[in-house]
Amino acid sequence: MAKLLIHQEKITDAKALAMICPFGAMQEKDGRLSINAGCRMCRLCEKKGPKGAIEYVEDKKAPQIDKTKWRGIAVYVDHVDGSIHPVTYELLGKAKELAGKIKQPVYALFIGSGIKHKAEELLHYGADKVYICDKSQLEYFKIEAYTSVFEEFITKIKPAAILVGATPVGRQLAPRVAARFGTGLTADCTILDIKENTDLVQIRPAFGGNIMAEILTPNTRPQMATVRYKIMDAPKWSDTATGTVHELAISDEKLKSRIQVLGVTKKPKEKTIDGADVIVVAGRGIKKKDDLKMLEELADLLGGQTASTRPLVEAGWMDPKKQIGLSGRTVRPKLIITCGVSGSVQFVAGMNHADTIFAINNDPKAAIFKTANYAVKADIYDVIPELIQKIKTGGKAL
Amino acid sequence: MKILVCIKQVPGTNKVEVDEKTGVLKRNGTDSKMNPYDLYALETGLRLKEKYGGTVSVITMGPPQAKAVLYEAFAMGADNGALITDRKFGGADVLATSRTLSQGIRRFGSFDVILCGLQTTDGDTAQVGPEVAELLDIPSVCNVQRIEKAEQGSIIVDMDMPHDIETIKAAFPCLLTVNKDICQPRLPSYLRKQQTMKKDIDIYTFSDMEDKDEEKYGLTGSPTSVQRIFPPISDKVQEHLEGTSRELAQKIYTTLKQKKFIAG
CATH class of the missing domain: 3.40.50.620 (HUPs)
Incomplete structure (x- = not known):
């Protein structure tokens, strides 16, 4: 079995070396290091630590398959x-x-x-x-x-x-x-x-x-x-x-099976976000549950549906069926407008095939801007009411 | 009914970045918590016990500090717990993890129902539950959204499928993974937390495993291997819109109209 050997004598700063471990699996006690079960064998300590301090010992090679x-x-x-x-x-x-x-x-x-x-x-x-x-x-x-x-x-x-x-x-x-x-x-x-x-x-x-x-x-x-x-x-x-x-x-x-299917009930057809052409997504930029109404109004005006990121589902603000991302749904709408969504890769993987992506976020460094076709740096609470008003009045000057 | 719930300690946050110079993972904060999906499995187990009697045991695998989630489970009402921990288990992928867990479960006892959360928030594969069931050679049902009832030697559950709900009767012992619609997890009780703070737990290491083939555990026992990690790339053509909120609303409106999302 492959393992990591610690050469304590080659370690000058045990604390610094312990810090390298992204999993916190290296423990320093009285200047001596030990590795616990948190180790995932990523070998970063071997590669990034002082030369020779951590040694990776390969076990005998397993026979190669044909x-x-x-x-x-x-x-x-x-x-x-x-x-x-x-x-x-x-x-x-x-x-x-x-x-x-x-x-x-x-x-x-x-x-x-x-x-x-x-x-x-x-x-x-x-x-x-x-x-x-x-x-x-x-x-x-x-x-x-x-x-x-x-x-x-x-x-x-x-x-x-x-x-x-x-x-x-x-x-x-x-x-x-x-x-x-x-x-x-x-x-x-x-x-x-x-x-x-x-x-x-x-x-x-x-x-x-x-x-x-x-x-x-x-x-x-x-x-x-x-x-x-x-x-x-x-x-x-x-x-x-x-x-x-x-x-x-x-x-x-x-x-033969130890499970029996006793019955199958058709689920009532519900509006799913999977097939929606237009989706308005709520992210953590939404301050309270009530504010989702603003996004629902925008979605209604565009003939679309609302959806959200994982934190809002976890907070109980949104139906889990309306979560976009790897642990939720993957969508491919014609238009998606993300509102206050930071844009974790996991979320992005669930929506980056949308034809047109608008991202509204007040953080200029938000990762979602890398995915967006239209990166709108703005506070959703300012711009969305304005946009709703615009659509309602047909874009005429107020 | 003897119930076992598999739980996992996960990082409090998934915020990680790759340091572009060194290639080292930068992980912000070291706080950790019980995998949120496991709370639903635990709650399901506790409700089964309340209705049908029996015991709720919890098991976890991880570094020594992972025992914290066992105590969290005790505070919610679990009766006893076991931690599987050994450096030899480090670097395990789905298969090696499932092997270790199934071996640990065999060591811990025999159970009528094993409950798992749908997935974890860190690995996100939703694969360990069914793999454990396979390695224990017991039937499994995933995406369980409702427990109808338990009978002599079996349990009747609803499995959530894309277009329908399948009502399934599974013979004991069986493994179920539950989704979030199943119930609302209770909060830990302060009193129970006080009472169980010093509770003994079972600790299993490699030497407790029935299968002592080292090649089957940890990094060595993992058929998959991560070749490299890299920050996500994006190659989209894009436009940055700036201005006052009124100007921005106008720009968005015009673009939406051009693209025929707004009639007229």
Whole structure:
């Protein structure tokens, strides 16, 4: 097991060295340093500390796996009763691009009941081979049964990488599959690329989204990643479908489950921010809950909806369903106006594909201005009432 | 009913920056708190206990100071707690964390229901819950928004899905991750805090793990590896608008009109 050795004699300023650790895992006592369980092995102390003070001791190299035995990029087909979730097409587009770079095939894994007739459609979005497991036991999403089908697929096909939509189904299914194979799973990737040796380059926001991390799964296969809806671009439907559809067999024994679906209730259709063309977003610049009315009025005038950042949801001011960001919804409206939003990467990742972005914030250094098409440095409490008035009076002079 | 709630200590803030010169992470402040999502899991556990009897245990993994969240949970009503801590567990990714947690849970006892928050505010992956369930070989249900009732040997819950609510009966033992609609967490009680301040907790280190293969834990046991971190980049064409609020409102209005967001 890799570890860090401390050479106390080479340390001149133990306190300063302890400060380097971003996780507070180094403790100084009577001039001597120790490392506690908070250590995440980022090795910054080794790199940034006095030379030789911290030594990284590599354990014996684990044997390298044969990556050539794992080929192709697979996409899990997310669907509800055969109606395919659009994130699937976006992922097929990405998979096609990645597979092109390494000249390997694109697979799609389609699990459900009464879905056969939909498989053809996937070929038009670039799948080379669609593996379909159509069984009555798979009518509802039962995690153990779906995991078993996934296991069959991986064991049989051995894909180098698997992309799964970060939907409520994908988010629970992918981790179970990854744990079963003892492999890596990177959540909510925003950028994906691939190396010649088929290592998937996975980039995702880290530390609550204030920093981007590039992650590899260098010695384990299959590599797994989830991607949210509306992050990748969907490919165009193509006339030619050269791929083929194959049946994936599985024994009934493996479809047994310790959960039972007792019933399914359709949710009442509510106005969601997902499909809104215009969104007005409230951020921490909003001083009290009552002030949200001002933004609601603006949204109404523009025929749009209001949404917010995470802190307002946590404060109970806004419905969690109206939260934009990596832990909320991803939106792609035609127009978004952020009001008093600072613009953490996590929030930005949920809205930066909007066609036109207005950001109103009184802090000239607000990160949101880097994302905005129109950076408006102003106090929302001054400019929004003015704007509302303008729209109401048709822009005529008051 | 034997209930276990998995909780995590997270930084009080996510405000970090990369020092451009040195590449070192600058983390402002060292305050920490219980992952807010875990409060909902804990509350769910406490309500189950109130209704059906039994015990609520809490478990966490982290540096020694992470035990603070166990005491926070005691103040809310948890009965006992365990901390999994060892330098050997450092640098763990989702898989290595899930392995360590599942091993710790096995050591701690057997439970009917294991509750987790939907995700953490620092890792944000929402993956550890289902991975732990897989490694314990028990069924899991995520996005639980309501507990209908517990029966002999099973629990009936509502899972929130994009277009519908699925009512699911899961056999014990099972793992549930709960979302924020499930309940409003209670505040810690001062009295209980006083009473539980000196409560003993179980501490498990590597030597307590049933699986003693060092290769499976910490950095070594993590299949994923962070290659580099970098500040987010943006490449947007943009315009800065300045002036008095009246001028600005006029400019925004004109632009919105040009782009046909305002009729007329």
